Amino acid sequence: MKTIKNIYLYLLLFPILSLSQSFQWIQNGGGNNTISGSFYYQKEQVIDIATDSQRNVYIISIVSKDGALVNENPITTYEANSNNYDFLLVSYSCDGNYRWHKVFGGGSSEYPSCIEVDSQDNIFIIGFFAECDLPSDLYYSTARIGDNNGIDYTSPNTPTSCQRTFLAKFNSNGTFQWIHFPYSAIDNFPYSSHPFSSRNFYIIDDEIYWIASIPPGSYEGGSFSNTNNSFPFLYYLLKYDTSGNFISATPFDLELSNYTSAELRWYRNPYNGYYYALYLNNSSNNITVSAGGNNLDYTLPKIICFNELGQYQWHRESTGTNFNFLAIDFDSSNNVFISGATKGTTTDSFLGWTLNGLFTGASSYIMKCNPNLTAYNWVTYYTTPGFIAGYIQQPLTSIYYDTFNNELVFGGSIATSTFSWNPVTLTGPGSNNSSDPLLARFDPSNGSCLGMHRIIGTNGYQDAFTSIEQDIAGDLIVGGYMGLDLTDSYGNTSFTSGGNSDFFVTKFANQVCQSLSNESFESDTIEIYPNPTKNILNIINLSENCEYTIFNIMGSKVLYGKVTRESNSIDLSELQSGYYILNLNKSNGLNKTLKVIKE
Template identity: 25%
Template sequence: MDGYFDMKAKWGMPAPIVWYKTFVFIFLFFISTTTIKAASGSYGWAYAWTRSSGSSADEFGGQDIAMDSDGNVFITGGFGSTVNFNGTGVGDDDENTANSSYNDVFITKYNANGTYGWTKTFGGSGEDYGQGVAVDSAGNVFVTGYFQSTVNFNDGGTDNHTSGGGTDIFITKYNADGTYGWTRTFGTTGDQLGYAIAVDSSDSVIAMGKFSGTVDFDATDGTDNHTSTSGNIFISKYDNDGFYSWTRTFGNSGQQWDYDITTDVDNYIYATGYFTGTADFNGSDGTDNHTSNGSDDIYITRLSTDGTYKWTVTLGDSGSDRGTGIATDANGHVLVTGFFSGTVNFDTTGGTDNHTASGGKDIFILELKENGYSLWTKSIGGTTIYDWGNSIATDENGNIFVTGGFMDEVNFDDNGGSDNHTSGPGGDLFITKYNADGSYSWTRNSVGATDQDAADAMGVIANSQNVYVTGYYTGDVDFDGTAGEDIHTSYLDTFDFYLTSYTDDTPTVTEIAADPASDSSNVSWTTNPASSTKVEYGLTQYLGSATSETDTSTRVTDHTKIVSSLKNCAKYHYRVLSADSDGNKGISTNQSFNTSGCSASSVTGGTDEYIETTGGTVELTNGQSTVTLTAPDGFYSEGAAIQVNILNSSSVPSAPSGTSLIRDNFYNLLAVTDGNSEITTFDEPISFVVDYGSGTESSYQESTFDVYKYNGSGWDEQNCTLDSTSNTLTCSLEGFSIYGIFGQQLSNPTSSPTSSPTTSSVASAPSCQDQKPTDWPNLFQINVNANQAILYYAPINGSNSNYYISFSEKSNTYEHGTLTEQGPSTGVLSYTVTDLKPKTTYYFRVRGQNGCMPGAWSNEMKITTTKGTSSGKAYYKNFLARILSIFPSKTVSVRGVNTQTDTNNDLCEYKVQSGDSLWTISASKYGTGTKYNEIMKLNNLNSDLIHPDQVLNLGCN
């Protein structure tokens, strides 16, 4: 392996402390400390490891950190010699000894207060390191890293894996109680390195690292080979049980390094690191080449949960620039840290946001939207050679925590203030907090006494109560970054691990509520301790407006603020901010409220998405309907938030004449820029598609459906495109307004065999109805092949003028249909439905009508189309027939039996239906029935229940 980056995959910079120390045996000690409170970020406790005695073994621990939902903390790394991870003294049950003069892997669990839980170790005769750790929703622990030679990964049993020659990658699972789960390993003859690991909300496992040669990443029972000539990046996904999903690889013939990986709330995957030369980052289905500006450049890449490539942004100058830590927040935003040199433009939208390093390397913190567009950047550094960010994390409230190392004096307040911190001569760790809006909160740092005393922070994790930092240190280091002192001394000036905790004392924000009116809203909340009062708000989830900050002279715990000059009938996003007397800010997560004052009705719900100038889609499901807005590239000169607000359908203005509202399809559409300016006219039209769902044919005349625009006093029909096959209406909108979907409602739709869907209770019903009584059509035969079906049906007395043919891939559903004029006729009718799919099951019904509804529906028949090469088949089982007359001998005559069917007269079962009751009459095959024209006489029926106008279901099971 080449250089210090192979020894420690995540080093943001090779801090000077790494280069000149001699490694010897050391022992473990534990120091119990007293918590010293400060304004915020007060020092809680520190837990430090050293090794036992007298060896030159090489060790770097505290490589990564994770936390479960109960606040338990897990760290991983490498150790040598004998280490007591419990800290109660050598010789107890928690003493572990490395298997070689190199390093073994450890995974250790502590509770929120630093109480020891358990340690698992494994290793062989070679070099073995734990580099990344993650925890799933059940508290199971996953570790990745690299190993050499043969290693038994099950420290309570046997599960041996052997590397291919150099170092191979491992992914290991331990259950929440510390019992062994499974291990997957992959590699080849060269050096393969596992660096980072994450678990998504579905508890799938995503690992990241570097490989060379040809590697089979499917470590289960398949093969998925990927080849790299010089060392490319891989991202692999396994499920929680260790079964392989996919791998994506990217890079070039130059250098690429991976540093960190994370997922967001929607299971998108983000990774960061650095590259040189020209690299193709699209590891799935295409090419996306990026070229570095000189030396190392930063990359940030996004994949979907199935591994589909989404985007990559790259940043850098001619010097060395690297991304080392990545995290996401509850809003789906991406936070990245690392270091840069020279002058770097951190604006990823095509604009300019230049930052210039004060010394050789400076720290950066960058926030991106989920589409890769930058929101803000902070840069921090002194005038000396190295300052570096290593890791970044967010808590439940969106607060941001960054850790790494720095040298000499650095002002950590990048918001124009001053918060200077000075390291010891050898360099020290820092932990910095930013509020969710990017404003500065506080910084704490360790202090080493001499140039031989130093510390580096490798990992950070946080929740709303505590922030934890892990890494390594050497010499005498004071870990209390406040007014107190807690000096830890490593043994014989070698490197020891540490885990330290800070308690976050920023104000808590609770009981948030809004009481909106038409153009204003009263917002209230509670804080502890007493704090100032401020509200940020806007029509987009990026806010953009703010009230003044009040209650600063005399801070309060109960807050009320009026947000005024709002737009009527809109959805507003907001959050509340309160700062205590020391300037520490409590910031809530984004909330929302809907203003009243709508010209048509009030907002009851909805959704909104930010769409860049390159276009995008907003989709809303509303009951049985789906609304989709698609903005093309160049729809407007700047990006916009597009709102689809659902309006209250119980208070629809008078419907267009002769129509009713279709279900609850009543919307207010709104588009606003980042500056909360409403867009009245688009540069390119936006597509508006409403999928109103299936089943409307039983209650509405579908051919009359259209979109109507409300003009303040009435409705303007938009003449949109109706597709009854897909149940959609499609319009092209040049501006937004209030829209409803209307159509003619059927009178008495109860003759449908299924219940009618819910419709608007206030829309007036049209006068449209059948001009004369309709016949019940008997659907008794369907002939099919691969792509078409021929339906045979007959009315009772031939009075129907029109028939509606309905079919679907679901039973009792009216999804597709067509109207045909075929009457009046007393004979057997037929209709051919084309463009069906081969080997697909369909359900057919026929409705007879004499006007515009409601008509009368037939029985449902189920058929399955054939393969493409089949000549077809016929279905005529279980057809219905209506009794016309009854003879004294219990012989009945029925209409609807086609002479093509039942040529052997082998009917063996009759079902007699009366209202909701159904009687089945079983019999042997009858040979006494006679047929004439299209009426059949059935003899000797053994039932007293038969009377005219009942229905017989004829057929054999």
């Protein structure tokens, strides 16, 4: 969930020395083993990032078995085989100090999907246990969750009742709360059944919306079933409260005839509530793909749109398999920003645009489209002539719309001597010297590059960004993988623990950490909920009556009034969807400022 607001207002409320943006710190971790896998499980790398109201950072990464370190300290892992891996949840403070960690593992290779934070700063993880403790095979061990202090959870799985995909909750201090499986013992799933597959999830008004591919069977103790055997792989939107209680299951109007090697990446537009599935080309399986009753070409990359009820709206395709879509984001006008890549000297196109085979290697592009993707506003791509040594890494979250600074942010890697993205040129690691992490910023109105920022590592080792998030002060938290070492903007170098990579996380900011909560309110434990909210915002734990003012992201006052312990709700129904600042003022002049998201 994006938690951002306007920099002008932030500087008015919290005066600080303005500095140029820099990579302020780097933290990393990992094991000694070399990892191989599919999609974004090929390295120890950051899969997803979340932040909370205190600007704490939470990351998830896969981690190999032997010699695993976090913050240069050994951690306990549970994997029995050095060829496989566990996954890891790590928390850092705003200034990069290690807070706590949890390891999920034990059976073959465990997969993390995504991480979210609710309005009370609780942490939610969706993941996958790979095995079910097969007693005849000592190659695996029992799946569990824990840390160096002990075990929080041990799986009761058996080969005849196999629960693998889960939703888990921790509080902000890392205390395990609960774990929930969509299929319980009563549903009796055998190990041989194809796994329930998570794609993404979101927390909206403190309710969990979970996107998953679900094979035929009964779920949630019989509350709903997938009985479609003609198109057995259906996508559902599952809804839960933050205590893990099941609320509903809504099918998307999308059906697959069998499991596909093509990846579907799912995104939600927070401004209109629509869902978008990015279908990467699938050349290895001859399958049927149906959306809204339309049989789609299974070989072509496409973007498929569904409304908030899962109903098919439209789809858009490229003309060939060498023009791909890899990540999208949105602005408040519902414009769609696409990042992707073309391969080779392709003449494939999308919405009438093609790169015309300018490069012999992979070529990255960023495109701004209208809300229905019937036309594009602009396209930008790197303009370095000739062959590009390596490629620009295009991970799941490589494009990010920064509402705080009104910029578009791209995360990937640079792998050449001199790199140009009009009108900015950046010196890279050199041809045949592998890659360094690259963060590029663009003007969303016209696609002009505003700046490119590289973290320097030793030549010959692969380093890249793979995930981007933003905290409530507008600082970018960026994670990825590193091959040997990386050096932050202040000359501090971090080294890997071995293997083919370590995960790393860094903060890209122009300011030191500063709490959004004013010291004058430290004695109060004021909380707001739900946040994000659709209409009513409740304020609890008020010690006395307060005046309130709400500002929009341009710093304009849009609402004001009074709240008391008895009348503690604010009606936001007249406000447009977006990000706001709530300023509470006591009678003695003391104040507290909180961010609010209006759905």
